[in-house]
Amino acid sequence: MLKITDLHASIDDKKILTGLNLNINPGELHCIMGPNGAGKSTLSKILTKHPDYSVSSGSIEYTLNFEKNNLLNMDANEISLNGVFLAMQHPVEIGGISNFQFLKEITKSHCLHQGVAATNDEDLKKIILNLAEKLKLPSDFLDRSINDGFSGGEKKRNEVLQMLLLKPNLIFLDELDSGLDIDGLNIIAKSIKEFQNSERSFLLVTHYHRILEKIKPDFVHVLYNGKFIKSGDYSLAKKIEDQGYSWLI
Structure with missing residues (x-):
């Protein structure tokens, strides 16, 4: 579904990714961990x-319905309409537009596509209200x-609601678990597990082991100095929780 090859990227001329490689197949849940500032x-x-980010070399190939797409040649709207979703670490507040109007418009654009x-x-x-009830969002x-x-x-649960509503194929969850209490974490973890299927793939960025205990990723990757220095299964996350990153870097 997603194949990243030798990706190099920077922000303000500062190198962030330095030859990153990743392959995600349909139905897989991958997790990226790493120390602060690693580029997760x-x-x-x-x-x-x-x-703000510039790609200097490498490729990002996204396959949907047996059709290969180069994400580097697509704009953000095209990427979204083709089944890619990002749940943001810091969802923004936008005044003057109701949640319903926003959800209506994004649903309409996906249906049109x-x-x-x-x-x-x-x-x-x-x-929407049925999804909101499951996510314990207020009815108003x-x-x-x-x-x-x-x-x-x-805000994090509202991101998940959008995911459940749009039913994307490739989902990026950027530190979705940060700042959540135990109830919020349980709600979001349960929603992710129920949403998983053999055709949907996830890439989760996290600092914490606690959400991984609940969703059990297929693969865990450690990012450091712009590339993956270690990959493994869920047991790698448990070892990092116990020992930190010092044994890796």
Whole structure:
């Protein structure tokens, strides 16, 4: 589904990624860990075309429905419409636009891209409110501005709601677990597990072992100095929790 080959990238002429390689197959859940400043969040931002980051060499190949796409040649909107989703570490607040209007418009644009009829407002509200209930979001959140007055945990759950609504194929979760209390963590972990299937792939960036205990990633990669220095299964995350990174770097 996703193949990254010898990726080099920078921000403000500072090298962040220095020859990164990664292959994610359909149905797999990968996790990126690493010390502060290793460039963990950089990768998800590059994959979704954050304008501050520049790719100097390498390739990012995304395959959907047996069709190969070069993400480096697509803009952020194209990437989203083709089934790639990023849950942000710091969801922004946007005044003047209600959550419902926002969710309605992104749903409409995806339906248009797929050539299917958009869901009417009444049915869409029912779908969203059902998801909101599962995520323990307040019922009045649809009428509030995007993330306006939301707690940190509510903002993260709103990101997950968008994921569940759009049903993407490739999902990047950028430190989605940071700042969550145990209840919020359990809600989000359960939603991720229920959303997984044989065709959907995840790339999770995290500092913490606690969410990995709940979702059990297939692969764990340690990023340091712009490339992966160690990969393994869930047991690697447990070893890092116990011993830190000093034995690796």
